[in-house]
Amino acid sequence: MSRIFVAGGRGLVGSAIVRRLQADGVEPVVAGRDELDLLDQQAVDSWFAEHKIDQVYLAAAKVGGIHANDTYPAEFLRDNLVIQTNVIHSAWKNGVKKLLFLGSSCIYPRLAPQPMPEDCLLTGALEPTNEWYAIAKIAGIKLCQAYRKQYGFDAISIMPTNLYGPDDNFDLESSHVLPALVRKFHEASEAGAASVTIWGTGSPRREFLHVDDMADACVFLMNSYSSADLVNVGWGTDISILELAALIADVVGFDGKIDLDASKPDGTPRKLLDTSRLSALGWGPEISLRQGIDSTYDWYRKNYS
Numbered sequence: 001m002s003r004i005f006v007a008g009g010r011g012l013v014g015s016a017i018v019r020r021l022q023a024d025g026v027e028p029v030v031a032g033r034d035e036l037d038l039l040d041q042q043a044v045d046s047w048f049a050e051h052k053i054d055q056v057y058l059a060a061a062k063v064g065g066i067h068a069n070d071t072y073p074a075e076f077l078r079d080n081l082v083i084q085t086n087v088i089h090s091a092w093k094n095g096v097k098k099l100l101f102l103g104s105s106c107i108y109p110r111l112a113p114q115p116m117p118e119d120c121l122l123t124g125a126l127e128p129t130n131e132w133y134a135i136a137k138i139a140g141i142k143l144c145q146a147y148r149k150q151y152g153f154d155a156i157s158i159m160p161t162n163l164y165g166p167d168d169n170f171d172l173e174s175s176h177v178l179p180a181l182v183r184k185f186h187e188a189s190e191a192g193a194a195s196v197t198i199w200g201t202g203s204p205r206r207e208f209l210h211v212d213d214m215a216d217a218c219v220f221l222m223n224s225y226s227s228a229d230l231v232n233v234g235w236g237t238d239i240s241i242l243e244l245a246a247l248i249a250d251v252v253g254f255d256g257k258i259d260l261d262a263s264k265p266d267g268t269p270r271k272l273l274d275t276s277r278l279s280a281l282g283w284g285p286e287i288s289l290r291q292g293i294d295s296t297y298d299w300y301r302k303n304y305s
Contacts, residue, residue, distance in 0.1 A: 002097075004028040005053045007038065007087050008060030013102060013160075015167045016215035017057050024219070029053065039079065044086040048094035056091050056099040057218060058084060058140075066129045066199070066267055068174040073132040080136035088143050092153045099155040100222050101144050103137040103230065105207075105271055106130045107159060115274040118159070118230050127268040145228045154226055158218065161234035161273050165211035165292065166299040178208060181245055182297055183304075185252040195257040196249070199264035202242030207272050209235050210292035213285040220283045234273035235285050241266075251293050 004021060008014035009030030021028045029051060036047050038060050062079040069076055084101065091099050108116045109124030121141075126134050144155035168179040175183075181198065188196045217233045225231065239247070245258050278284075287295075 002026075002054040003052060004055045004057070005051070006030055006057045006059060007083075008058070010167075011059060011063075012165065012168050012211055013163060013214060013218075014057070014059035016165065016211040017059060017218055020212070020215040020219050028057075038083045038086055041082075041086050041090075045090045045093065048090040048096070053091065053094070054097050055222065056087065056096055057222070058087050058099060058101045060087070061102070063133070063169075063176075064174040065176045065180065066265055069130045069133055070265075076132040077136050080133065081139055084136070084140040085143065088140070088147060088155065092147050092151055092155075097154060098222065098226075099144070099153070100218060101140050101155060101157045102218070103141055103157055103159045104133065105159055105161050105232070105234070105273055106134045106268075107138050107141070108271075110268050114270050115236070115272040116232070117274040118232055118277060121230070129265055129267045141230055148228050156221060156225055156227065157230040158221055159230055159232050159273070160214050160217075161207040161209050161232075161271070163209055163211045163214055165296055166303070168211075168296065170300060170304055177206065177241065178244065178248070178293075179296075179300075181248045182252070182293070182300055185245075185249050185254045186297070186300065188256060189252050189254040193256055195259050196245075196254065197259040197261050198241065198245050199261055200241065200266040201262050202245070202258075202260050203240055204266045204268065205238040205240050205270040205272065206244070207234050207236075207238040208244075208289055208292070209233065209285060210287040210296075213287050217278065217283055217285075221278075221281075225281065229277075231278050231281075232273040232275050233278055234275045235289075236273075236275050238270065238272045239289065247290065248293060248297075251290070251297050
């Protein structure tokens with residue numbers, strides 16, 4: 001049986017990939033930060049040399065929402081460049097047979113055509129509120145393509161849409177929009193608050209995919225896809241931020257008012273992925289947004305403090 005390493009295996013995406021592999025009877029290798037510092041090149045190289053890994057799911061990254069990206073631009077660029085470079089290079093150097101790199105839909109231009117096809121990469125300016133993270137992820141894609149071209153390394157890149165689910169980050173200072181709204185509405189409901197304020201105008205449209213669907217797509221592509229061409233992974237439909245807030249309020253049971261703080265940035269006007277390439281390969285999502293938010297909120301109430 002192949003030895004499979006899930007880098008970032010205790011995060012949102014990584015833990016979902018671990019669950020998905022375990023469902024197939026595979027126990028992947030997971031190394032926490034106390035065991036392996038992915039920012040340490042020598043440590044990463046020595047770890048790969050010791051563990052004889054066959055496949056890598058590269059889900060480790062420094063992630064966050066608009067506020068975190070704007071506050072820590074150097075860290076978002078530097079840390080992600082270092083992590084992905086260390087893992088990709090050491091994987092190739094130590095004989096890994098295949099690597100899957102997880103990018104992000106923010107790699108595409110701010111005013112990309114909607115839905116966004118894979119070939120619109122590098123055709124326009126990035127969204128300023130997350131350009132540091134986007135540039136790092138673009139570099140990761142190009143590094144995979146370069147190692148495939150020069151060394152024949154079977155590295156593939158997939159671009160997920162906005163993800164959510166169990167093990168998400170619900171910290172209001174650094175989380176993405178969906179988990180942040182789950183926490184805001186939960187706390188408002190618990191406190192009996194009359195209203196909840198959300199960032200921006202509420203008009204931007206976003207696509208959301210449950211992380212368990214994402215993990216299933218990762219395993220599917222690891223087992224069936226080999227190309228330098230990146231692949232989008234999403235649901236194929238989107239929703240406005242205000243509509244999302246109303247849906248989450250309904251799930252949580254908050255019946256107060258939703259206020260909009262238009263002084264805060266909206267980010268990209270719309271982010272919807274063209275998933276026709278993945279659909280043609282034979283994969284599609286199964287967890288609806290309402291189902292996913294229900295289960296995520298249930299997990300939050302049981303696990304988060």
